[in-house]
Amino acid sequence: MSVDVAGPLLPLVPLLLGLIGLALPPGDGDRNRRRLAAGIGVTGAAVALLLAFRLVLDPAQSSDGWDTGLTLAVIGDLEVRFSTLVDAAAAYVALAVTAVALCVQIYSITYLHDDPRYAPYAAQVSLFTGAMLLVVAGSDLILMLIGWEVMGACSYLLIGHDRRLPEAPAAAVKAFLVTRIGDIGFLLGIAVLVADAKSTYLPDVLAHDYSPGTLTAALLLILAGVAGKSAQFPLHTWLPDAMAGPTPISALIHAATMVAAGVYVVFRLFPLYAQSPAALATLAVMASVTILIGALSATAQDDLKRVLAWSTVSQIGYMTGALAVGSPAAALFHLLTHAAFKALLFLAAGAVIHAVGTNLLSRMGGLRPHMPVTFWSFAIGLGALAGLPPLSGFWSKENVLTAAAHATEGGETAPAWAAWLVWLAALLSVGVTAWYATRLFLRAFFGPSRAPGPYGPAWEVGFDDARYQVPAAPHDPPAPMRWPLILLAIPAALLGLAAFAPGFRTALELDDPHLGVAVALPMLLLATGAGTAWWLWWAVPGADPALALGRAGPFLAAGFRLDDVQHRLVVRPAEALARWATTGDTRIVDAAVMGTGTGTSRAGDALKEAHRLPLPAAAVAVCAAALLLGAIAWWGA
Amino acid sequence: MYRDYVEPAWSAPQLLLIALLLVPALGAIVVALAPAARSRLVAGAFATVTFVLSVLPILMRPNDFGWFAYGPADRPPLVPWIDLDLPWVPALGLEFHLGVDGVSYPLIVLTGLLTALCCAYTKKKGLAALLLVLEVGVLGTFLALDLILFFLFFEVVLLPMYAVIAGWGGPNRRAAARKFVLYTLAGSVLLLLGVLLVVTKAGTGDLILLTGSPHLDRTTQYAAFALLAVAFAVKAPLWPLHTWLPDAHTEAPTVGSVILAGVLLKMGTYGLIRVGLGVAPDGAAWASPVLGILAVIAIIVGALICLRQTELKRLIAYSSVGHMGFVLLGIATLSVAGIQAALLGNIAHGLITGLLFFLAGTIKDRAGTGSLNQLSGLRETAPRLAALLGFAAIASLGLPGLAGFWGEAFAVIAAVDRGGPFWLTLAAVAAIGGALTAAYFLRLLRRVTHGPATPEVRSLSPAITGTEWLAWSPLILLTLAIGVAPALVLSDTAQPLTTLLGIRP
Secondary structure (H helix, E strand, O other): OOHHHHHHHHHHHHHHHHHHHHOOOOOOOOHHHHHHHHHHHHHHHHHHHHHHHHHHHOOOOOOOOHHHOEEEEEEOOEEEEEOEOOOHHHHHHHHHHHHHHHHHHHHHHHHOOOOOOHHHHHHHHHHHHHHHHHHHHEOEHHHHHHHHHHHHHHHHHHHOOOOOOOOHHHHHHHHHHHHHHHHHHHHHHHHHHHHHHOOOEHHHHHHOOOOHHHHHHHHHHHHHHHHHHOOOOOOOOHHHHHHHOOHHHHHHHHHHOOHHHHHHHHHHOHHHHOOOHHHHHHHHHHHHHHHHHHHHHHHOOOEHHHHHHHHHHHHHHHHHHHHHOOOHHHHHHHHHHHHHHHHHHHHHHHHHHHHHOOOEHHHOOOOOOOOHHHHHHHHHHHHHHHOOOOOHHHHHHHHHHHHHHHHOOOOOOOOHHHHHHHHHHHHHHHHHHHHHHHHHHHHHHOOOOOOOOOOOOOOOOOOOOOOOOOOOOOOOOOHHHHHHHHHHHHHHHHHHHHHHOHHHHHHHOOOOOOOOHHHHHHHHHHHHHHHHHHHHHHHOOOOOHHHHHOOHHHHHHOHHHHHHHHHHHHHHHHHHHHHHHHHHHHHHHHHHHHHHHHHHHHHHHHHHHHOOOOHHHHHHHHHHHHHHHHHHHHHHO | OOOOOOOOOOOHHHHHHHHHHHHHHHHHHHHHHOOHHHHHHHHHHHHHHHHHHHHHHHHHOOOOOOHHHOOOOOOOOOOOOEEEEEEEEHHHOEEEEEEEOOOOHHHHHHHHHHHHHHHHHOOOHHHHHHHHHHHHHHHHHHHEOEHHHHHHHHHHOHHHHHHHHHHHOOOOHHHHHHHHHHHHHHHHHHHHHHHHHHHHHHOOOEHHHHOOOOOOOHHHHHHHHHHHHHHHHHHOOOOOOOOHHHHHHHHOOHHHHHHHHHHHHHHHHHHHHHHHHHHOHHHHHHHHHHHHHHHHHHHHHHHHHHHOOOEHHHHHHHHHHHHHHHHHHHHHOOOHHHHHHHHHHHHHHHHHHHHHHHHHHHHHHHHOOOEOOOOOOHHHHOHHHHHHHHHHHHHHOOOOOOHHHHHHHHHHHHHHHHOHHHHHHHHHHHHHHHHHHHHHHHHHHHHHOOOOOOHHHHHOOOOOOHHHHHHHHHHHHHHHHHHHOOHHHHOOOHHHHHHHHOOOO
16 A cells, blocks of 8 residues: 555544544443444544555655645635645654554553443544544645534544543543634634745645744744644633543543644644744743643642643643754654653553552552552553653653753754753752652552542442442452553563664664763662652651641642632633623614614604694694795805 | 626626526525425535536636736726626616635635535425525525625525514524614614715726726725725624624524525625725725724633623633634734635634534534523533534534644734734734634533533433534534645635735736
8 A cells, every 4th residue: 555545544544534433333231232332433543554654664755745635615716625644753643542542442441441432432543543544644734624624523522421420521621722812823823824824734834935923923833832732821621521431431541642743733833933032932932831830730639631631731841942942853852751651651540440449549559559550551651651761761861851951052953041041940849749649659659549448439430420430458459450551561661672673763863872971860869859758758658758748738739829820810801801792782782773763663652643643733844844944945046 | 988788698608697686586496386394405415516517617717827918907906706797777886796816715715615514414305495595695695796796795684584583583582683684784884884885986896897996095995995904804893893793693593694604704804905905095095003903802802702602502602702803803903814814714613613513503403401500411421422512612613634723823924924013913903812712612621521510411312313413523524624725715816816805916
């Protein structure tokens, strides 16, 4: 199969199967129907994975292509085509996306075994994957925009999937709206790029010569969209709340789709960003703030999934930071390793939640002997997250730090101060990451069990309260949930070593790995962070190390209270405006219309009354009118 | 003479145009006379035949349309696919001049489709007959290539719609119907003035002759465009001339709302493109900033008002104000891209809002209430209905890949393309309006589909009948199809639009 066929098929297969899946009749009970839905979902992801493999082996060259696309619309002088360009980097990202999607599909069959709405769920996961692949593969900016927004809608549907969680609908709406606010900028940015280049085709846009002002404006606008999708400050607030979605969906959103899309789009447009110091400096500030906010907020969470969610915010900050200091290769490398270890962590978290029936770390503990597979998954995932050598995260994080340190010497597009900012934030946060990873690990798997008493857990997993029985002792998940963990653990552990493989390195245009003295500093911080967490845990048995944060704890747990700020600055003004608009509409605009109607009726009534005058008065009126008319006639003549 | 009169030897395409008007007219009479038990079948048959006829003009489309189809300067540059020109009342300069081209064709098909679906959907005899009468007026408006004829058809629509609302509407139907008819009549007076002004000054009402050729001096164009624009703005409706719409929609029966939103509003935007731009291009250029500002206000205000609505149908009605704002913004840019976006927006709004009104009407009828405070948890009791509502709402908020996206995104892109701080600001504000649109539709979904089921929702029957599937599935499929391939609508619009805008190749 040639690239011309495999490229377009890559997003089309999951999208089409997703649409077919949505058209399946709903309802539970029928096992065949369920099996069909699962089959369609898994097939979509598996075929896409094979196609991605095919494309990794033989990616398209950037000179290929425009003519192969199918014209969707000619609007004005813009021609929108369904055209794809899967170069080496895109192929690797597609591989990561499809691998994670396949794991999520298989895992979900068991995780949602008692959910009557499994069929639309599986179809939406397919759509989600297809939309992400559209962003990855598409070489038309409008096509990317389509994939970009369809992902937003899918995330909305999937986050709001759980009918038993009262917070799920609100979290879903928040995810869609916050990203949509960013997308205002994304649409406008694309509009500026496209209108100036008179083409929607990506290579044409990249080759176009923009004036610096236009370019910076467009790129900053696009950054707004990137901040929304990739959960960057100040639009990151939706991501922790999105934990209301089923755990496999969290894996999908955090590892493969959605949050990776923003980083990928900047990567894809990097030739333009490389021309704009202002845009890169903005990105650097955004990234630094995000890295620190994410890492610090993760320290105080009690919800297992929320720790992971905040860690994603922080890790995506590393990627945007790498982009900001002019190293798209390091960003992409971290994206790939992060996809592996974050998917692993979330699926393993699902296994923990499945076993103990709660999200809360304060009700876990002592799980290690009961769940060895999950334990080791967590060990590898958290190690990679913290950057422990030789796990994958170590290598990619080293790359980011090296790139930032290199850029502090100047000579890059981004100003040196921005590089210093990224470097400092990234370095500090290595220690913080090690601290919260260690805390999570110790609180969940070591020490005595803090499972709730004989009356059962307060929060049950699964979708049918009546049927679910808490297992007597926590145990590893059944095979369809266990195998995805084992499979994902391999890249999470070893993907970093791929940096030594020349083929991979040239595909990503990655620098040669070199371990110099510079590694010592992050390793020292890592050891300090992990050691402090361990010491706090060990010194006071049973106490949460986060208590050491003191009064900062609740503040950090609430994510720096940025939700309140957002509520005050955006939600309330919008509500007030809506109130005024409605009042204005009824009191002024419509009242004017109704007033005209009433006024006309009144005037009619008055005239009617005038015609009912008694005879003498009427005679006077007639004479007066005659006089008046006569006067006018005389005056006019 | 500018034209050779070819005596009655009519070609088949010309007969098709006549049939497009005659079949529904005949259908209306037959339905009115037929026994009530058979009315649905008869009305459905006539409407389906009309729909099939409305699709046929695509076969008559000349193949080699292109820039080089332009002849010497004395030939009229606007070349309809089918052209039928008969003298009617020569004393008034009135000709029976009909035609189809790429601009009107999608709207004609949309009219045929929605009327057929509505006729198949409703069981009420009188309503079905009135729908067919409405169809005659709407099709005539889209077909007319003579200004006075255009005005006549434009007016034919008014009274049947009044009767539909007043006869089969909700509890406040009389007031709503009266407001609708008086408001739009006031607009029609302005339209009549504008039409007469153009016809007397130019000496002809032939739209082909008037389009793209300078018959009118600048001042007349300004006056004519002002009159026409206000008249069409009432119909479209453009803020602040929209207040008849929510009342009419809330009270109208389901099919009435579908036709009103799906087709009747398009007469305003179509008129603005075909008549306003075509006849008075200088006037349009003069007024376009004002039009742009009003369009953007409509987008924002419409969305903000929607955020506060508590009645299902009223919310959807106000959403039309915002959507038509995007359409008018596209028109206001006076660029081919902008007007193509407007045409796409027209069709998309017709399909999606039609579907939304079908669904809202069904939910309201079954639950016995349209209040958002009493509707909740629809996905618990009626998952299919909730899924369809979700689809329609997500389509309506302009999700890419569905029909609504192209019109809105390209209206914004066209405004950016126009350049300059003024249009960039308009584009930015319109894009913000897009986010607000998402906000109110998600609020609607959260209220209606999520959460625990209320007693009203628990009591409604979840099944979707065959008739309902029949009426809804074409809308769903077309929303998807146009979302994926907007070329379906735009295939042959570039050439007539360049002519309309007076851009010489």
